[in-house]
Each structure stands twice: as structure tokens, then as C-alpha cells.
Amino acid sequence: MTEPQSALLLRRQLAELNKNPVEGFSAGLIxxxxxxxxxxxxxxxxxxxxxxxxxxxxxxxxxxxPLRPPKMKFITEIWHPNVDKNGDVCISILHEPGEDKYGYEKPEERWLPIHTVETIMISVISMLADPNGDSPANVDAAKEWREDRNGEFKRKVARCVRKSQETAFE
Incomplete structure (x- = not known):
């Protein structure tokens, strides 16, 4: 039985990431x-x-x-405007290709088959550094990020960071 194109592509991307790791993340199969x-x-x-x-x-x-994007979900608790409370990541690059029915995103900002795990992860790392408060998945986090960034928002993120360090290698 031959492997589907998608499996071949994923196998290649995984091999490439293992051979040439990208700073900021690591990837493997569950x-x-x-x-x-x-x-x-x-x-x-x-x-x-x-x-x-x-x-x-x-x-x-x-x-x-790669005709359709993967879904991404944080397993580690994270407080971020673009990650909903159950961990689902809401970022343009992971939205289905084509026109945005709400007119918020341009088609070229959405999923394109040229994207790879590497480009997805670079976008997610960039999202962590620079949240998009205009299109929040977690409205409470977005509100705190806008109104109390150095107070309550910072405290909640610091708690998630500490917790992530304790549970990272479980």
C-alpha cells in the first residue's frame, strides 16, 4: 500500500526538522x-x-x-488573547483557505498549501510575542492584555510559565 501524499510530506517535514532544528520549538510524533x-x-x-x-x-x-490546515491545541495551560480557554490556537495562518466570510482576513493571510510545520510554528511564536487583540479567541485575556498588561495579565502569564516549567517533561 502506498502512503498518501500528505503522509509523505509530513514525514519529510519531520525529518527536516530533526535534521535542522529551528530555534524556539521542537516537534515529534505523539x-x-x-x-x-x-x-x-x-x-x-x-x-x-x-x-x-x-x-x-x-x-x-x-x-x-497541505490543502487544508492542521488544528493546533495547547496542552499546557497558557493565558493568551489568541488561544481560547480550552487551548485551541486562533491564528490566521491556521484558518481554512479562501475568503474570510467576516471580511477580517485577506485570503493570503489564511492557510496556503506552501505553509509547513516550520512556518506555522514561527507564526505561533510570533503570536506569543505579539498578540492580536483585534481578533481574540480568549476575550478575557484580550481585555486584560489591553487594559492591565503589566498587572493581572502579566501575573496570569507568569503563573502559566511557572506551571509549564514544572510540567514540561512529564
Whole structure:
């Protein structure tokens, strides 16, 4: 039985990331027999509130990848305007391709088949460093980020960072 194109592509991307790691994250399979479910560890970017954190997330790829984007969900608790309370990441690059029915995003900001795990992760790391408060997945975090960034928001993020360090290698 031949492997589907998506599996071949994912296998290639994983091999490439293992051969040439990208600063800020590492990636591997959750289960060696399933190329469609990855676990990533994201290191909180330097000079951000998330610095020092080690955040675990899962990427779940559709069978028709790269025509459609994977879903990304933080397993480690994280307080961020663009991550909803159950951990789902809301970022343009992971939105289905084509026109945004709300007119908020341009098609080129959304998923394109040229994206790879590396470009997704670079976007997510950039999102951690610079949240998009205009399109929040977590309205409470967005409100705190706008109104009390150096108070309550910073305290909650610091708690998540500490917790992530304690649970990173469980």
C-alpha cells in the first residue's frame, strides 16, 4: 500500500526538522504509527512575558494536508488573547483557505498549501510575542492584555510559565 501524499510530506517535514532544528520549538510524533498527530514543545520567546516557558501543544493534520490546515491545541495551560480557554490556537495562518466570510482576513493571510510545520510554528511564536487583540479567541485575556498588561495579565502569564516549567517533561 502506498502512503498518501500528505503522509509523505509530513514525514519529510519531520525529518527536516530533526535534521535542522529551528530555534524556539521542537516537534515529534505523539505516536510513532500516526504521522497526522504531532507534539510540539514551544520555548517562550526571549524578551516576552512567556520567556522561560515550555509549552506543549498538539498539531492534528487533516488527511488532505497541505490543502487544508492542521488544528493546533495547547496542552499546557497558557493565558493568551489568541488561544481560547480550552487551548485551541486562533491564528490566521491556521484558518481554512479562501475568503474570510467576516471580511477580517485577506485570503493570503489564511492557510496556503506552501505553509509547513516550520512556518506555522514561527507564526505561533510570533503570536506569543505579539498578540492580536483585534481578533481574540480568549476575550478575557484580550481585555486584560489591553487594559492591565503589566498587572493581572502579566501575573496570569507568569503563573502559566511557572506551571509549564514544572510540567514540561512529564
Amino acid at each position: 505516536d510513532d504509527n500516526d504521522l497526522y498527530r504531532w507534539e510540539v514543545l514551544i520555548i517562550g520567546p526571549p524578551d516576552t512575558l512567556y520567556e522561560g516557558g515550555v509549552f506543549k501543544a498538539h498539531l492534528t493534520f487533516p488527511r488532505d494536508y
